Amino acid sequence: MTAVGASSLLPVLNNHPHSHERFGAVEELERVLRAEMRGEVRFDAGSRALYSTDASNYRQVPIAVVVPRDAADVEAALRACRSVGAPVLARGGGTSLAGQCCNVAVVLDFSKYMRSIQSLDPDARVAQVEPGIVLDRVREAAELHRLTFAPDPATHSRCTIGGMIGNNSCGVHALMGGKTVSNIRALDVVLYDGTRMTVGATSDEELRAIVASGGRRGQIYQSLLNIRDRYADLVRQRFPRIPRRVSGYNLDELLPEHGFHVARSLVGSEGTCVTIVGAQLDLKPSPPYRRLVALGFADPFLAADHVPFVLEYKPIGLEGFDGMLVDFMLRKQLAVEDVKLLPEGRGHLLVEFGAWSAEEADLQAAEFVLASQSLAPQPHAQLYSPADAARVWKVRESALGATVFVPGEPHGWEGWEDAAVPPARLGSYLRDLAELMRDYNYRSPMYGHFGQGCVHMRINFDLESEEGIRKYRDFIDHAADIVLAYGGSLSGEHGDGQARAALLPKMFGSELMQAFREFKAVWDPLNRMNPGKLIDPIEVYQPEENLRLGAGYHARKTDTYFSFSGDHGSFAEATLRCVGVGACRKAGSGTMCPSYMATQEEQHSTRGRAHLLWEMLEGGVLKDEWQDEHVHEALDLCLSCKACKSECPVNVDMATYKAEFLAHYHERHGHRLRDYAFGFMDRWAHAASYAPALANLPMRLPPAASLVKATLGIAPARTLPRFASKSYQKGIARSRTTGAGERVLLWPDTWNNYFHPPALSAAHSVLASAGFSVETPRQHLCCGRPLYDFGFLKQARSYLERVMRTLAPQIDSGMPIIFLEPSCASVFRDELLNFFPADERAQRLSRSTRLLSDFLVERAPHYRPPQREGARILLHGHCHHKSVLKMNAEVDLLRATGAEVEVLDSGCCGMAGPFGFEKEKFAVSQTLAERVLLPAVRSASAETLIVTDGFSCREQIAQNSSRRAVHFAEIIAPR
Known part of the structure; x- marks a missing residue:
C-alpha cells in the first residue's frame, strides 16, 4: 500500500485494552521504524484496514504493519516499538x-x-525454518525423504509455521504425529526487551549452568524454574490428559518428566510472550502407502461412540462429520459427485491407514473393514482406491465452505468451534451439546477430528443485536461447563485468543491462572506482546468485545448495477461473505489467487480485497467510499479470473465486486483512453473487418506501433494481435443453415471471429459432422466481456439486452448456443443472471449456453473425434473455463482421440484479456506465465500439440515462445 503520513492517525490504545493511557507517539514510531528497518513499514489506512481482522469474529485496527526481511529487521522493529511503548503482534497466515x-x-x-527452509537434515530428522514459511513447502521438502511435519490443519496450503507454533496447530494427522508442540525441537526468539535467545529442552545440568550464568537469560530460566516448582502438582492435577488440550500455556512442558522444554512451553502462546524468528522442527516418518475406509452410521453420535473401537486398529487419521454437513454441501453444490462415494448413513468416519508397503496398507484396511462388520449396529463400510480416496478427502476438506452462506440458513459463526474431550467420551459429549444447542435454537453441522475428540462447528449465533450477543455469551458459558464435566479442553485446535480466554478460569482455576500470568510476565513484564489476548495481567478481552459486527450492525444498503441476488441483493452482504480462511493465499496449485501468487501481498489476495471492500462500506478507516484509492489499488491487479468463485470455500466473487467498484469509481474519475480502446474492442474489431490490412498497418510500422503503445500505455514488449484478413462471419454465407439435424447456433465471438476464424470454422465442421444444423448470427453481436474489466457496466448491460432482443426467437425456442471462447460463455452463465435474475429470457439464454466440448458430450453421445493415436497434447485451461464452466468434457474428448493428454495445473496464464498488455501490469503477467505454463510449453517436444481455448492464453504463449497453441475445436475437426 502507498504510505500516508502517520499524523492522520487517531491516538490508539497502548499497554492494555482497558487502560486509560494513550499511545500518541505514532509519528515518532514511524520515523524510527523507517530509519532502522530494511523491510516495509506501512502506516497507511489501507494496510491497517487489511490487518484489522483475521478469520474470527473480531476486528481491531492495528497501529501499523511491518514486513521484516530478516531476524535483524525484527529486532529493529521491536527496538523501535520499545522506544515509544507500542504493543506488538506477530502474525502468520x-x-x-x-x-x-x-x-x-x-x-x-x-x-x-x-x-525459507534454512536447512533440512533427513538423517537427524530436523529442519530449520523461518517463521513465515508455509507448511506445505516444509512438507514437500520433507516428503522427498519420506518424512513430514506431522501437524496438518486444513489451512496447510497457506498457514505459516510461525502461526502454527503460536497456535499449537493440529490437523488430520496429529493422530499420527501429535500437535505442533510435540514436533518442536528448538525456537529462536526475540523478547520485547530486545533479548534474543535459542530455547529448547534443558537438562538439569544445563539448567543449573544457565541460571548460574546470570543475565537476562539466567533470570528467565530461574523464574521458569520457580514457576515449575511452585505449580507442578497443580499442573499434573488440573491439565486434562487428552490428545487435544490447546487451552492455556504449556506449563506441563516445564515438568521434569518433559525435560524442562522451554521451546515447547512457548508453543501455543499466541504471540503474548515472544516473537519467533526461527524454529527447529522435528520431522517424523511419513508412510507412503495410504488406504482410506469410510464407515456410515445412523447418526454422528453413534459414529463418535465407535471412535475407541477404530483407534484400536491404529489409523494415522480419523475424521468424522454428520449428515447435516452433507446436506449443506449438496445445497451449495460443493463436491456433489464426491459426496456420492460416501457409504449410506447420517454420521461418517473417515479412517486412514498408512504403511511402508502397499501390501501392508491393504492388509490393515481389509482387516479393519472385516472387523467393523461385527459392530452392532453394523455400519456401512467402503474401502477406496487411492483416486477415490482423494475425492472423499475433498468432501472433508470442503467442510468449512459447507457451513457458511448456506442458502436458506442463517449465517454461521465461530465462537464454539473446537472444544475437545477424551475420545472415549465424544459421543456423550456431542449428545449433550446438541441438546444445549436445541435449547438455544442453535444448530450447526459437526465435523472434525473425531479420533482425538475435537469437533468443529459453525453455529448460527446472532452477533448483530444486544439480545443475540447476550444469548451467545450465555451459551458458551454453559457449553464450557459441559466440556469441563467431560474432562475436556475449551480449545482443541484453534486456540483461546479472545473467543475463549475469559473462560479459562473455569478450566484451570485461580491458582493456575496466576501461574499463567507469572509465565507471561517472565517473558513480557511490560505487557506489550498481544495484550488482552489469551492471558493478561489485568483482564483479557471478553468474547463479546471487539466484534466485527456487534450490536446494531446492519449491512449498509447501496445502489448497485449487479443484483447480488445470492447475497440478498446487498453488496455489503457480499463483502461479508469472506470469512478469512485465506485459501486465496495458497501458491502451489489451482488458479486462485493469481495476483497473490505473483506479489505475496495480502492486499492482492481475494481475502484482502474483500476485507477492504467491507471496510470501505463501513467507512471507519477508509473514508472515501467508492472513490477510495486504497481499494482501487488493491483491485487494480485483480485479473478477474473468477477462480475465487469456485475455489474460495465461500465463493467470494471478486471479479464481480471489482467490476461493481470500478463502475462507481469511474463515475467521478474519468476513464483513460486505454479503457475505451480495450473495453470496446469488439467495435474496433468490427470496424477493422471492413479493411483489415489498413487496420493492421500501424502495428507493422515500428514508429507507429511504438506511438500506439505509448499512447495507450501498452507494454513495449507486447505485440497487438492482428486482425484476420477475413472474419469468420464474412467467410461463410451469413445465416445459412448447414446440415439437416438439430439446429444449433454457433456464437461468433469477437476474438475468434475477427482474429482467429479457423477455430470457428473448425467448430462449424465438427458440429456438422456430428449431425447438427449450424446457424450463425447475421449481425455483429458481443457479450461485452472486456467492458467488465473497466467498469463499463451500463454498456455491458446494454450489450446483453441487445443480444436477447436480436436472438429472441432462438433463445425462446431453446436452441443450443455453442461458444468457443470460455470468457464469453461465462458472461451468459454468470454476469447475465446477475443483471437480470428474474428475466425468463435471460434464464433460458443462460441454460442454452454451452461450450463446444460440453455440448458434444451432452447432446451427441455417439460422437467420436478423429483419432490421434500416439500424439501428445499439453492442455492449459482458461481461467473461466476451469472456474465457471469446468473442463471434464474437453479432457474426455481429447483423450478419446487416443492422444496422451497432460492437463497443466498452470493457474492463470497472466494475460487475462487486456491485463497482460498494460505496461504497469506486464511484470505480474510474466511472473504468472513463468510459474508453470511457459516452462511447460518450452520443454514440450516439437510434436506436442498445445491446446487452450482462451484467445488470451494463446496470445501469451505466442508472445513468449516459438510455439503456437490451437483451440480444442481445431484438434477434433474432421481431417
Missing part, C-alpha cells in the same frame, strides 16, 4: 479463528520475506 491475530498493535507479517 492470518487464518486464526479465536481473534488472536488482530489487536491494536504493530503487526509483524513474516509471510512475504521470512519464508
